[in-house]
Amino acid sequence: MYPDEPRVGDVMFVEFSPEKELLRAACSWNGKSYRLLSVGDTFAVALPVGLKSKVGARHAMVYWKYTDGGMGKARLPVTVCERDFGVQHLRLSRSQESKYTAEETRREKRLIGAALDRVGAERHWWGRFVMPVEGRISTGFGMQRYINDRLAYRHKGIDIAAPEGTPVRAAASGVVSLADDSFILHGQTVIIDHGHGIATLYIHLSQIQVEEGAWVGQGQVVGRVGVSGVATGPHLHFGVYAYHEAVDPFFWTDLPERGPGE
C-alpha cells in the first residue's frame, strides 16, 4: 500500500497479486466497494481518502475469489492523518452568487457528475502528474470557502492564477470525457478520464482545444486559461478526482517518478 499513512485528500494505492487465476477482487473502504482492476500481472485500485474521511486508525478490507471457487480476504490497517485546509472569504455580486444555485446550472452539474462517474477499464495514467499551468496558487485544495459570509462549500481543487490565454496542459494521458463551452457557473470545462476511476477537471477556460472522445497525451494542450463562468480573475481551477471524490492535485504531482502510481 502507498502511502503508509495517507492524509485526508490523498489516495491510497492498494495492490493485489493473486496466486491463481482471479475471478474478481474488491476492496471495501469508507463504506463503499471498489473493484480491483488489472494492471499488468497484478490488480490494483486507487482509493480516495476524501475530504469527509474520518481520521485515525482505520482499515480497508480486500476480498477476492478465484476461478476455481477459492476465496479469501485480508484486512489492511490504515492510519489517516488530519490536515488543516484553512478558510477563505470571497465577495461576489448577487448576480454572480445566484449562479451557484440557478436552475440552468443543474445541467452542467449533472454532466460533470456523469463524467466523473466513469470508470474506464483501461488505465492511462502512470507515475507523476504534471501541473497543467505554472503560476501562483491562489486557493488551495480543501479550503472552506465562504461567499458573502455564508459557508458555501469545500474547494475541491486548486486555483492557479495565470494570464488569460496561457496554455492548459493535460496532467496525465487519458480520454476527453467532457468538453463544453456553454456552462454559466463552471465556465468552459474539460474533463479527462484517465481510467481506473481517476479523472482531472479544468474549468474557467477561455478556449477549449480538444474534442470529447479524443485521446490526449500527458502535457498536451487542452485549452487556455480564462475567466469564464463564476471567477474573480483569470485562473485555472484544476481538480483531480478518484471515483468521483475530490483529492489533492499536489498528491499526484508529488508522486515518486517511478513507483506506486506507475
Ligand SMILES: [Zn+2]
Ligand atoms: Zn477553484
